[in-house]
Amino acid sequence: MSRTAATRERLFTAAIELIAERGFATTTVDQIAERAGVAKGTVYYNFGSKAALFSALLEYGIERFAQTLREAADGREPMAALEAVVGAELRFIGEHESFARLLIAEAWRSRGDWQYAAQLIRERAIGVIGDVLRAAVAGGRLRPDLDVDMAASAVFGMVLTVALDWRTLQPDRDVTEVHATLMDLLRGRLVT
Amino acid sequence: MSRTAATRERLFTAAIELIAERGFATTTVDQIAERAGVAKGTVYYNFGSKAALFSALLEYGIERFAQTLREAADGREPMAALEAVVGAELRFIGEHESFARLLIAEAWRSRGDWQYAAQLIRERAIGVIGDVLRAAVAGGRLRPDLDVDMAASAVFGMVLTVALDWRTLQPDRDVTEVHATLMDLLRGRLVT
DNA sequence: AAATTTGTACTGACCGGTCAGTTTAAAGAG
DNA sequence: CTCTTTAAACTGACCGGTCAGTACAAATTT
Missing domain, CATH: 1.10.357.10 (Tetracycline Repressor, domain 2)
Structure with a gap:
């Protein structure tokens, strides 16, 4: 699995958990990045926006x-x-x-x-x-x-x-x- | 029906519609008040908070x-x-x-x-x-x-x-x- | 019966915090 | 050398909640 794919996978997992717990709107991009162990910028580098990630x-x-x-x-x-x-x-x-x-x-x-x-x-x-x-x-x-x-x-x-x-x-x-x-x-x- | 009860009813209806469409978190109190035809303050006068209304x-x-x-x-x-x-x-x-x-x-x-x-x-x-x-x-x-x-x-x-x-x-x-x-x-x- | 007070419902401008998204400079990986 | 990631600071729109003030009807006073 490429580095990129691994990063995306971790972002998916983190986002799924958080959004299931708290909903899309109340989950912040900072929280997703933190749980995935990734910098906020990485989210935007890979997906472009919160909505696109989701x-x-x-x-x-x-x-x-x-x-x-x-x-x-x-x-x-x-x-x-x-x-x-x-x-x-x-x-x-x-x-x-x-x-x-x-x-x-x-x-x-x-x-x-x-x-x-x-x-x-x-x-x-x-x-x-x-x-x-x-x-x-x-x-x-x-x-x-x-x-x-x-x-x-x-x-x-x-x-x-x-x-x-x-x-x-x-x-x-x-x-x-x-x-x-x-x-x-x-x-x-x-x-x- | 008292004035208060009528106001609450209208707030309920407006809130139910909006929350069903957009979700709780992305529905603003301003929107609820506007659709119910009352001022924002009225929501807080009657319910105390957005969460309490819900x-x-x-x-x-x-x-x-x-x-x-x-x-x-x-x-x-x-x-x-x-x-x-x-x-x-x-x-x-x-x-x-x-x-x-x-x-x-x-x-x-x-x-x-x-x-x-x-x-x-x-x-x-x-x-x-x-x-x-x-x-x-x-x-x-x-x-x-x-x-x-x-x-x-x-x-x-x-x-x-x-x-x-x-x-x-x-x-x-x-x-x-x-x-x-x-x-x-x-x-x-x-x-x- | 007019004048005044009181309680309740409502108003909407405003404040302060939050958060998506940006920027930048620099570092690590393939 | 290019692609990917980092860290941190910053911007600006948006929104929950506040509050001083208005509306008005019922009660109370004169």
Whole structure:
């Protein structure tokens, strides 16, 4: 990894943590530079502005998120793929809790400079779930009249909410338990 | 309604809209005052600080949210109550979209002054769903080993995400359709 | 019933701190 | 020699909070 890439990585990590804790607007560039162990000028040398840093960070994070989900689905039968994708989302959030909080906080605004973030998540991350559901419908495993896009966003939001509650309230609980409950819910195994 | 109550109401409305659009930190007190049609000093006369205004607004909104859900559940059989609560959450978000966006954006921070907001939502709003699910389990309509708290937060998050997507992407679509899809999902009617 | 006082709600110019972004000169790395 | 980073000082716009003063209606006094 080049020196530049390493510097950027450290700035990303520092910025994600701080912004998740305090929000974009109340996080100062001085704080980001300090936590990254870098001079303030370096931030501007590498990114040009606070907003540009955040923008790059969002795209980078969402791309990695979507990539993780895609790999989980790859090569699996539809219903197994859904299970794997839910597990991957859960694990990703567990490992990148700060990023998840940042996403949820900045992505669902009505105006502002980051509503494109919501669009990005929809296209990339939720899109993967949609593809899996579409395959399941095509394979006759799910109702043919299913509103795939709505269901995808429902699954994504459900997992996101539960994952954040899990990390907040019972961080020691095992992922597999959370995963199992979620899958039971999705498979309609709750109703007796 | 007293003059004071009217002024506070207008400040609430203005603040909710602006904060949902731009976030708490980037919304200025001058903007709130201007949109409410009062002087800046009036904000401080009535609430003491920007944070106190936001705090009052959160409690007010969450209480009304929870109240709506509670009334929907009241007097209904468990599964009918669940259906009614989901419908009520959907309708509340449709009617108070700004407030919902504000909630999702500010309530899931890790630190900061509003993590108590997440706690408030959990205790009040999600709590109602939890009570309904508990009743359903007690009545033998849902699996006895169901993790009620996790399921409640899953339902809440799922509805919240879908509702916001609905308002953003297809605002003209009828609530009942969205509601039906959501209930099918919850009842496990998707798997063939 | 006119004059005065009191309490409450509101006003908006102003102050002081904060912070994004700039500048500069010099040092380290590939 | 060029690219990257550093450290520190500086600028200027912006914004939360303050406060002396206004508006006005109800109570109290004369």
